[in-house]
Amino acid sequence: MERTFGIIKPDAVKNGFSGKIIDRIESEGFKIIGMRKLSLSKADAEKFYAVHKERPFYGELVAFMTTGPVVVLCMQKDNAVKAWRDLMGATNPADADANTLRKLYAESIEANAVHGSDSLENAKIEIEFFFSDKDLVA
Numbered sequence: 001m002e003r004t005f006g007i008i009k010p011d012a013v014k015n016g017f018s019g020k021i022i023d024r025i026e027s028e029g030f031k032i033i034g035m036r037k038l039s040l041s042k043a044d045a046e047k048f049y050a051v052h053k054e055r056p057f058y059g060e061l062v063a064f065m066t067t068g069p070v071v072v073l074c075m076q077k078d079n080a081v082k083a084w085r086d087l088m089g090a091t092n093p094a095d096a097d098a099n100t101l102r103k104l105y106a107e108s109i110e111a112n113a114v115h116g117s118d119s120l121e122n123a124k125i126e127i128e129f130f131f132s133d134k135d136l137v138a
């Protein structure tokens with residue numbers, strides 16, 4: 001069974017949507033095998049999003065991700081990476097399909113409620129960024 005990584009971003013936590021998002025994750029058939037609420041340091045946010053370093057929104061993205069606590073998640077399901085991306089919806093909530101998490105809960109293209117790994121390879125890297133093996137309970 002595949003694993004993926006997700007973040008409930010500061011906007012969604014602040015707006016009181018963590019519980020609704022977790023409920024939806026479980027009702028869509030994901031098993032949550034790791035979950036933690038934490039505040040990202042600037043250094044952690046910079047490292048996590050280093051792949052976007054050259055993009056014009058990098059500085060703002062790092063600043064946004066440190067505005068408040070987040071919830072980090074490791075989720076398991078068949079085809080978890082694609083299933084979680086589909087459940088999240090498009091990066092810009094204006095373009096997201098009805099009933100996706102970003103359509104329901106995002107504020108803007110930046111404050112877009114959730115993060116999700118974009119490949120199996122990155123899921124492994126991102127899971128290891130936040131969780132050690134003993135934190136993951138299937």
Ligand code: ADP
Pocket residue numbers: 052057061090091109110111112114115116118
């Ligand atoms: P996704 O999160 O859908 O994989 P990207 O990896 O392209 O999207 O971008 C990472 C994050 O950077 C987005 O989720 C969003 O928070 C932010 N972002 C992306 N594009 C923009 C943009 N044009 N302006 C501001 N923030 C952006």
Ligand code: MG
Pocket residue numbers: 116118
């Ligand atoms: Mg991405």
